[in-house]
Amino acid sequence: MIQRKQTIYLFFAGLVTLVLLLIPFGKFTIEGVPCFEYGAFSVKTITEKEVIVSTIGNALLLIATSALSFITMFLYKNRKLQLTLISLNMLIILLAIFTVLYIYPNFVFPKNPNFYDATLKYDYVFLICFIPPVGLYLAKKAIAKDEALVRSMDRLR
Numbered sequence: 001m002i003q004r005k006q007t008i009y010l011f012f013a014g015l016v017t018l019v020l021l022l023i024p025f026g027k028f029t030i031e032g033v034p035c036f037e038y039g040a041f042s043v044k045t046i047t048e049k050e051v052i053v054s055t056i057g058n059a060l061l062l063i064a065t066s067a068l069s070f071i072t073m074f075l076y077k078n079r080k081l082q083l084t085l086i087s088l089n090m091l092i093i094l095l096a097i098f099t100v101l102y103i104y105p106n107f108v109f110p111k112n113p114n115f116y117d118a119t120l121k122y123d124y125v126f127l128i129c130f131i132p133p134v135g136l137y138l139a140k141k142a143i144a145k146d147e148a149l150v151r152s153m154d155r156l157r
Contacts, residue, residue, distance in 0.1 A: 006142040007073050010086075013135035014069030016128060017062045017093070025100055026122035028115060038120065040100075043109070052114050055104055061096035065089055065132065072139075079147045086140045093132050100129065 021040045028036035028043070036043050040059040042051045068089040075082050101122075109115045 004076070004142065004146070006082075006139040006146075007076070009135040009139035009142065010069045010073040013089075013093075013132040013139070014066045014073070016131045016135070017066040017069065017096075020125065020128065021059060021062050021066075023125055024123065025125045026120055028109075028118040028120055030118050035118065036114070038104075053108065053112055055108075058096065058100050058104065061092060061099060065093045065096060068092065069132070069136070079143050079150075082143050083140060083147070086136050086143070090133055090136045090140075093136065097129050097133075101126070 024037045024039045026038045027034040027046070028038065034046055036052060037046050038055070040055065040062055042055055043053040044051055068085060072082050072085045072089065075085070105120050109118075109120070
């Protein structure tokens with residue numbers, strides 16, 4: 001049933017990942033002055049909005065997890081498939097968080113000469129990144145509870 005609480009959890013997980021596509025993750029500062037903005041699609045200069053480095057990998061992972069959340073929301077008749085897709089989605093969102101917070105800042109950005117003296121400072125988005133995995137976990141727990149209830153009704157008494 002689409003009006004169940006797991007639908008709300010999946011909806012908010014998908015919605016938050018869409019929001020993460022639109023807001024910057026942080027800013028690169030050189031000697032205390034913000035120079036570059038780190039977003040889901042690219043790192044841009046703050047003044048001219050010129051793209052310095054493309055971070056399309058972050059965007060693709062966030063789009064995939066958002067789409068998977070919305071698709072899973074409408075598969076309410078097949079709870080086993082929902083549980084499998086939520087597990088896959090949890091892996092994808094954790095991979096997305098890992099690339100945003102670790103892979104790009106430690107392996108991609110240091111190779112670019114624009115970032116030699118720059119320091120990355122994350123915004124409040126650092127905390128928002130952890131909302132979708134929690135929502136997915138709660139949805140998985142609620143779906144598993146529904147599945148257990150249905151199985152208990154199927155037994156002979």
